[in-house]
Amino acid sequence: MTESLDATDWSILAELQQDGRVPLTELGRRVSLSASATTERVKRLEAMGVITGYRAGVDLVKAGFAVLAVVRLKYPGSQHQPLHRLLDERSEILECLRTTGDDCYLLKVAATSMAHLERLINELAQFGSTTTNLVYSQTLPYRGPREPQPES
Template structure:
């Protein structure tokens, strides 16, 4: 699908990632399209699954989740359903990535206090050994891709 995205599509994606509530007339103005053309482009990006949804970014501290941590989990078993059940139940676990290397999973966890974080880690430790890093600050919040990176020397987008 990346080969089918032109610079205008990437500009639309960048604008909508900055503000998912941007009115289509304003989006069109920012990317030099008529409102109807912008609407059509957005619908195509949604239909093809490039845009998978819209969400609100929440300030964790303002909702009482003042401790943010990255937890790595070594999961020795092959039945991952019990972990998936915990992930579904614990809203404090914001993100979970299955990874290669020594750790099987990397999780982003928000907690109200160090004690609360400890409770979550204790639950995760039932599945395997954990390594926890507390986040001091978020230098670069998740922003999503703005354009397809080019591969050095080819002038083409990176193959995935």
């Protein structure tokens, strides 16, 4: 990134992460800017690639996904494209992180039932060994980044 973010940019990001549908005039009021200055800031953040999109938060249980799990995958192969294709095809896989350590991938998956989760794990197992942890509750939902604080 060629431009750094200032405190106003971070305020805008915090507000948009709370409510991506907030009208720009209201957003400007919240961050003490005019509507036109707010619009320019948001457009700049989008052009910089800092804002990558606007999404709806979804309650997984109310949407029919009663089982949430974290799956660790040890992938011994060097060709990752087949796995990437499966990740693209399976909407139950909500997030995938490539990691260091014993496991190559960390996946967050949502399933409608334990049987559904088992079928998904069986598909993932074709790529390597899996370890699955069921999620009891989400203590801290994704909240997005906040302005970094200076190190002391």
